[in-house]
Amino acid sequence: MTNLRQATFATLSFQQVHAALLARQEIALLDVREEAPFAEAHPLFAANLPLGRIELEAYARIPRRDTVIVVYDDGEGLAGPAAQRLLQLGYSAVHQLDGGLQGWRDAGGEIFRDVNAPSKAFGELVESQRHTPSLSAPEVKALLDADADVVLLDARRFDEYNTMSIPGSVSVPGAELVLRVRALAPRPETRVIVNCAGRTRSIIGSQSLINAGIPNPVSALRNGTIGWTLAGQQLEHGKTQRFAERPTDPAGSGHHLQAARSSRQVADRARVGRAGLAALAQWNDETGRTTYRFDVRTPEEYAAGHLPGFSSAPGGQLVQETDHAAPVRGARIVLADDDGVRANMTASWLAQMGWEVYVLDGLQPAHFSESGHPAQVLPPAPPHEPVAPQQLAHWLQDGPGTVLLDFTSSANYVKQHIPGARFALRSQLAQVLQQTPGAERYVLTCGSSLLAGYAAGDVQRLSSKPVFVLKGGTAAWIAAGLPLEPGETALASPRIDRYRRPYEGTDNPVAAMQAYLDWEYGLVAQLAADGSHGFFVI
Numbered sequence: 444m445t446n447l448r449q450a451t452f453a454t455l456s457f458q459q460v461h462a463a464l465l466a467r468q469e470i471a472l473l474d475v476r477e478e479a480p481f482a483e484a485h486p487l488f489a490a491n492l493p494l495g496r497i498e499l500e501a502y503a504r505i506p507r508r509d510t511v512i513v514v515y516d517d518g519e520g521l522a523g524p525a526a527q528r529l530l531q532l533g534y535s536a537v538h539q540l541d542g543g544l545q546g547w548r549d550a551g552g553e554i555f556r557d558v559n560a561p562s563k564a565f566g567e568l569v570e571s572q573r574h575t576p577s578l579s580a581p582e583v584k585a586l587l588d589a590d591a592d593v594v595l596l597d598a599r600r601f602d603e604y605n606t607m608s609i610p611g612s613v614s615v616p617g618a619e620l621v622l623r624v625r626a627l628a629p630r631p632e633t634r635v636i637v638n639c640a641g642r643t644r645s646i647i648g649s650q651s652l653i654n655a656g657i658p659n660p661v662s663a664l665r666n667g668t669i670g671w672t673l674a675g676q677q678l679e680h681g682k683t684q685r686f687a688e689r690p691t692d693p694a695g696s697g698h699h700l701q702a703a704r705s706s707r708q709v710a711d712r713a714r715v716g717r718a719g720l721a722a723l724a725q726w727n728d729e730t731g732r733t734t735y736r737f738d739v740r741t742p743e744e745y746a747a748g749h750l751p752g753f754s755s756a757p758g759g760q761l762v763q764e765t766d767h768a769a770p771v772r773g774a775r776i777v778l779a780d781d782d783g784v785r786a787n788m789t790a791s792w793l794a795q796m797g798w799e800v801y802v803l804d805g806l807q808p809a810h811f812s813e814s815g816h817p818a819q820v821l822p823p824a825p826p827h828e829p830v831a832p833q834q835l836a837h838w839l840q841d842g843p844g845t846v847l848l849d850f851t852s853s854a855n856y857v858k859q860h861i862p863g864a865r866f867a868l869r870s871q872l873a874q875v876l877q878q879t880p881g882a883e884r885y886v887l888t889c890g891s892s893l894l895a896g897y898a899a900g901d902v903q904r905l906s907s908k909p910v911f912v913l914k915g916g917t918a919a920w921i922a923a924g925l926p927l928e929p930g931e932t933a934l935a936s937p938r939i940d941r942y943r944r945p946y947e948g949t950d951n952p953v954a955a956m957q958a959y960l961d962w963e964y965g966l967v968a969q970l971a972a973d974g975s976h977g978f979f980v981i
Contacts, residue, residue, distance in 0.1 A: 472489045475494045484517070486553070486554070516543055564976070580674035599614075603947070620637065621785075638663070718802070727752070736753045737761060738778075751813050758786070762789060778793075797979075832914070846885050860927065888920075899912050
């Protein structure tokens with residue numbers, strides 16, 4: 444194993460990273476802080492990969508071990524350990540960003556906020572250049588109140604729609620819009636209104652329908668559910684109205700054929716590449732390029748049958764979250780579906796966002812031969828001692844000597860956790876252990892104890908006390924019928940593992956929602972100042 448204590452890492456400057464982005468060379472610029480500080484400030488094409496989750500995510504998100512990787516933090520001391528961890532996992536071209544985030548600032552690099560900044564900035568660019576039609580929340584409500592001939596399509600994930608939705612809307616996630624719209628609005632006079640929570644997915648969804656040439660008038664709901672709320676209008680909660688799964692087209696309807704033909708035309712305009720299985724096999728054997736392979740259909744369709752080696756990435760979310768799904772900028776992306784619509788429409792947007800993207804042609808039902816979800820390829824965890832839930836329960840009852848650390852997400856912890864468990868971030872483990880001077884033993888858990896297993900090695904290096912991992916994690920504790928408690932009962936680390944999005948949930952402050960919209964409006968100017976994006980709009 445590599446001697447990590449003696450490992451040193453070359454640095455790359457802002458100018459070198461910027462030049463690689465402009466040249467479309469493969470590079471992964473990784474912000475290794477937690478998501479909340481990442482969302483406060485980062486370069487446009489930085490991807491968030493927190494130090495504490497590197498073992499869980501690196502192999503899937505950065506599949507080629509000799510990818511040029513540049514890690515940074517903002518003075519927290521995380522970049523060095525992250526680089527060492529990546530080296531230990533077999534990555535051979537790991538660098539640190541010269542001066543970290545402050546070095547990027549000092550060199551004149553543009554700083555972006557929020558998550559999924561490339562996609563959101565691109566959406567604003569699309570609207571500014573194509574003047575995507577939109578209606579305000581009061582205008583849409585007036586149409587609904589008048590029982591006008593409109594259909595309202597929610598382009599977010601179904602769980603977001605279920606949390607809060609515009610009254611009367613139907614869940615049709617982004618990549619499904621062109622495939623489903625003719626069945627949902629068969630009369631060409633029917634106005635189609637597309638919404639999301641803020642702006643991006645409604646702009647991209649509406650423009651997808653316009654690009655595909657549907658005959659209906661199309662508008663985005665300006666500012667989405669945020670705009671609806673800021674207008675003082677009420678949202679619905681718990682709605683479950685979804686598009687019907689695609690049946691065989693009724694005789695003579697031609698909905699699917701129309702959608703496939705128009706989607707291919709849009710993809711051709713965007714200069715999307717075409718590929719067959721033979722080309723894919725060659726790319727899979729390449730050692731010098733990264734090829735991401737995504738199935739852009741619904742998760743349910745993917746689980747029922749998909750191509751071997753492809754990951755599930757529903758197309759609308761892939762366009763929204765490309766920085767997460769494909770953190771290696773300059774990589775090749777290959778998309779697959781079984782209808783000729785969703786992959787072409789998704790690819791058309793990725794191509795405009797500067798990606799080398801191909802749609803896989805010539806697929807037959809037999810090619811979708813794998814079912815379920817593939818097991819993660821993960822590095823081995825360090826050796827650790829397991830403890831059964833019942834034994835842990837006895838230890839906790841015996842007194843305060845047993846310190847239970849829970850490495851699940853803070854949202855899961857607050858929802859429910861083992862009584863007495865302390866929420867802990869692996870990236871702040873030294874500070875967490877300083878809070879427990881009287882510990883006689885440490886027990887680590889998370890939902891499944893997968894992350895806890897990796898954290899065990901860290902605790903063993905930092906403490907002389909015995910370290911155990913709860914066998915089966917908190918899920919096993921729950922299965923054993925043992926008690927749970929909710930709330931922020933013992934936060935050994937701050938809840939910075941996830942950025943609270945102003946467009947999520949039902950209790951967002953008005954000021955935060957308005958500030959988010961104001962930020963989105965300024966993204967086109969930021970793109971111009973950054974100069975590395977390579978976007979174009981058809």
